[in-house]
Amino acid sequence: MDDVDPTPEVLRDAPGSADTDSDAVEQTDEERASIRALRLKKISDLRESGAEPYPYRFDRDRTIDDLRAQFGALEAGEERDVEVAIAGRLMLKRDQGRLTFGQLRDRSGEVQLFVSAGVIGKDRLVEFNDLDRGDWIGVTGTVMVTKKGELSVKVSSFTLLSKALRPLPDKWKGLSDVDARYRQRYVDLTVNSDARRVFEIRFAAVQSIRNELQRRGFLEVETPFLHLQQGGATARPFITHYNALNMDTYLRIALELPLKRLLVGGLERVFEIGRVFRNEGIDTRHNPEFTMLEAYQAFGDYSEMMELTEQLVAGAAMAATGSTVVSSRGVQIDLTPSWRRVSMVDLIGEVVDVEMHPSMPLQDARAILDRLGLSYKPTWGSGRCTHEVYDELVESTVVQPTIVLDHPRETSPLAKPHRNDPSLVERFEVIVDGRELANAYSELNDPIEQLARFQEEAAAKAAGDPEAGDVDLDYVRALEYGMPPAGGLGIGIDRLIMLLAGVESIREVILFPTLRPEAGLTEAEFPSAQV
RNA sequence: GCCUCUGUGGCCAAGUGGUAAGGCAGCGGACUUUUAAUCCGACGAGCGUGGGUUCGACCCCCACCGGAGGCACCA
Incomplete structure (x- = not known):
């Protein structure tokens, strides 16, 4: 000890500080004080000495x-x-x-x-x-x-x-309690490099998609979150109340209808990457608010969308991870274009070894489901039955990226009928690792047909189906002005990021996933007095 | 909605009927090239909440709250 005694003032006269052998060393109040109290004291000491623990700025000159x-x-x-x-x-x-x-x-x-x-x-x-x-x-x-x-x-x-009032988690073990990680994402991001990595992947992937669409001449637009009608997807909406107009509105469940109005307006190529809200349960693949990409391209049909989807996904993978090969659940998945393209009925035949088609007689379709041990509802037609076989027995077996095209008309109310087969529509889904990654159509632009489908939905809604939509007369009016033929594409961004980051829960790719209110967080936890 | 698992000091974590290990952080001390620094010392929780069983409960039972996974539901 030379010039300066580093012992804080309060410790100078601490009893027992010299003799450590015989008598137990008595702790001073400061030594016993909580981390919070000690740090509050540091703050007040700093201020007393003229220093500011929360100054306004610092000019750094490099990262x-x-x-x-x-x-x-x-x-x-x-x-x-x-x-x-x-x-x-x-x-x-x-x-x-x-x-x-x-x-x-x-x-x-x-x-x-x-x-x-x-x-x-x-x-x-x-x-x-x-x-x-x-x-x-x-x-x-x-x-x-x-x-x-x-x-x-x-x-x-x-x-x-x-000044940090609260201590960081264990410097080596970090923060592993998932509840704390999601609720206090700021701590998670501070101490868990894996968490930061996932969001770096997310930012890079979204940026890549945005850049590629802009490069292709798509305009990025923003459309309303508050919708007056429920539509664009089959899902249960959140309802909120707008005081000024004294009316209930829906939080959007899809981006589709406003974007297609823009095609009517001649914008030709538009996309939006935005939050949608669905009033449904939470599990490893669902969060009530999530991010969708929807893109619409005039003068094309769903075949343009296949190429676009491949390029967007492969480009995002490359930008985010440096490779178009990703690993999911221990399996290598190669996202390099071009992906396999197979019709739904062919894929069913291949995987389940049955001949099935939406145009087949209903009793034959039911017989197949009976044989496969699948149940069906009396209202289902052959198309729905076909889709059921696909959903239950086929989709989960597809690992490498696959474009499954030409879905039954019965289960695809927003797509254009197939040009060669009236029992089908021009629609495809991209399946990767057993899960749906993208969904695209040749967009329905016949206003008469559209109105009829809206009316069917409204009837279902009136009959108690909370997922069925409303008649959107303004949208029909827009179609009556003429919407150019177009291909449309939707990609669930969160699920894409899950794939690219190799994580199993959607909460890992959402900064602030929806959680129940935290119990026990009260102002009592925030004393600002020292001691 | 149902089933299973889970909740121990700021963080991590053992204990699973006999009255709360240990590590990290924090506190005091030593040390001018360490990197999860090291070494010495002292301290800190009554075990998510509320009931119950028991001589005695972190450990058993019930309810509730939060979380995870699965199923169902849903796309």
């Missing part, structure tokens, strides 16, 4: 990634007399006495801080050691590499940018 790019080639022991200013969260501290190492992280990466009493003085070193893991700080210093070869910033000054 940590920039720093590594510029100086990563230095050899062990080298130093550069270049002053840098970086900022981030202090993730680790290793106190060596007259030298402390820190780990500073910003969004781009992490770098070691070399904080030496010989550089900043003993008093400042003590202050640095008073920082807590989790604090945000800005530092300036020069660049060096330790003799173990670790690129470091030799700190010449540091500033607290934001």
